[in-house]
Amino acid sequence: MNLTLSVIKADIGGYVGHSSSHPDVLDKAEKCIAAAKKSGLLIDYHVTRCGDDLQLIMTHQHGENDEKIHNLAWDTFVACTNIAKKLKLHGAGQDMLADAFSGNVKGMGPGVAEMEFKERDAETIIIFMADKTASGAWNLPLYKIFADPFNTIGLVIAGNMHGGFSFEVHDVKESKKIVFNAPEEIYDMLVFLGAPSRYAVKAVYHRESGEIAAVSSTQRLSLMAGRYVGKDDPVCIVRSQGQFPAVGEVLEPFAHPNIVEGWMRGSHHGPLMPVAVRESNPTRFDGPPRVIAAGFQLSGGKLVGPLDMFDDPAFNNARQQANDIADILRSLGPFEPHRLPLEEMEYTTMPQVMKKLQGRFENI
Ligand code: F6R
Ligand code: MG
Ligand code: MG
Numbered sequence: 001m002n003l004t005l006s007v008i009k010a011d012i013g014g015y016v017g018h019s020s021s022h023p024d025v026l027d028k029a030e031k032c033i034a035a036a037k038k039s040g041l042l043i044d045y046h047v048t049r050c051g052d053d054l055q056l057i058m059t060h061q062h063g064e065n066d067e068k069i070h071n072l073a074w075d076t077f078v079a080c081t082n083i084a085k086k087l088k089l090h091g092a093g094q095d096m097l098a099d100a101f102s103g104n105v106k107g108m109g110p111g112v113a114e115m116e117f118k119e120r121d122a123e124t125i126i127i128f129m130a131d132k133t134a135s136g137a138w139n140l141p142l143y144k145i146f147a148d149p150f151n152t153i154g155l156v157i158a159g160n161m162h163g164g165f166s167f168e169v170h171d172v173k174e175s176k177k178i179v180f181n182a183p184e185e186i187y188d189m190l191v192f193l194g195a196p197s198r199y200a201v202k203a204v205y206h207r208e209s210g211e212i213a214a215v216s217s218t219q220r221l222s223l224m225a226g227r228y229v230g231k232d233d234p235v236c237i238v239r240s241q242g243q244f245p246a247v248g249e250v251l252e253p254f255a256h257p258n259i260v261e262g263w264m265r266g267s268h269h270g271p272l273m274p275v276a277v278r279e280s281n282p283t284r285f286d287g288p289p290r291v292i293a294a295g296f297q298l299s300g301g302k303l304v305g306p307l308d309m310f311d312d313p314a315f316n317n318a319r320q321q322a323n324d325i326a327d328i329l330r331s332l333g334p335f336e337p338h339r340l341p342l343e344e345m346e347y348t349t350m351p352q353v354m355k356k357l358q359g360r361f362e363n364i
Helices: 023-038 067-086 135-147 186-193 221-225 247-255 313-330 350-360
Strands: 002-010 044-050 053-060 111-118 123-131 165-171 176-181 199-206 212-216 235-240 259-262 268-271 290-299 302-308
Touching: 002 067, 002 123, 002 235, 023 044, 023 053, 023 067, 044 123, 044 290, 044 302, 053 067, 053 123, 053 302, 111 212, 111 235, 123 135, 123 247, 135 165, 135 186, 135 199, 135 212, 135 235, 135 247, 135 259, 165 186, 176 186, 186 199, 235 247, 247 290, 247 313, 268 313
Parallel strands: none
Antiparallel strands: 002 053, 002 111, 044 053, 123 235, 123 290, 165 176, 165 199, 199 212, 212 235, 259 268, 290 302
């Protein structure tokens, strides 16, 4: 059967500050989505959060970009925003860039990752969700999972993966896309993937079967809004096992913290710390950025799970390393490379300061 898995997320208000989500907001989302399941629109759902981001994980048979599904997500975010406003949560409705729904939540603020596929006999899915970072954060892990034999031994020794994967890469500033074939085009591809603030992996496909293997949200909130409105806090769906990398190969890149942009005021580099859902409360300097992983088996579209994949002592060293990296970067204070380069900062006073000092600059 053809199944669609939709993950639609938004920051509709933080508790406390931007660190976490209020239980009343999660309850409201649960009620809205449960009603949609009861009405038959959804096969199944799971509502969760990563930091201050509300995550709606939904299975259905209406395909990608379906108006009814997107409308459900939008209405749920509106209902939750009302709760957030009542509680005076911080930044209530911050990702709701439009006043009213107009057919598709893309471009309206919320982040979206959706894939349609035929459910396999055993359909293993890992959904990554991050807070305090931008959509390019998935470039490095997706490269490792689907193109790096030092991470994914299956690329070398599993016959059903040896043919490689193709990567759809989006230029998020120019709204262009290109497809690269791994392994033979990895040198060309890495020229782009190494610049994650501009180029982001949107999707990955199994080359021999053409099957979708992974999809991410690549919306850049600041580009949509034309101003700072919070980080993208992206999500990414990965299919696993069989012709796709095994669960352990999918999780392995997170054993060493990737350094991503985001953190305090969306204007810093920091380590991406893999944590259990209950630990996704970025508090220190509003961070460091977090990633959670929800694992499911699908059964006739039912979401069997989640298993909280990073709730495992095997990731303690990654968390320790992330804290060590955080200490080192924090010691730099307002200096690069902790602080982002001028053109990437979400918060800046440069125009005002420049204006004030204009008359004092002399030619040298
Ligand atoms: C980063 C983030 C926070 C805020 C910071 C200031 O993505 O959400 O670090 O940027 O707490 O928040 P405001 O401007 O809402 O007071
Ligand atoms: Mg927030
Ligand atoms: Mg957030």
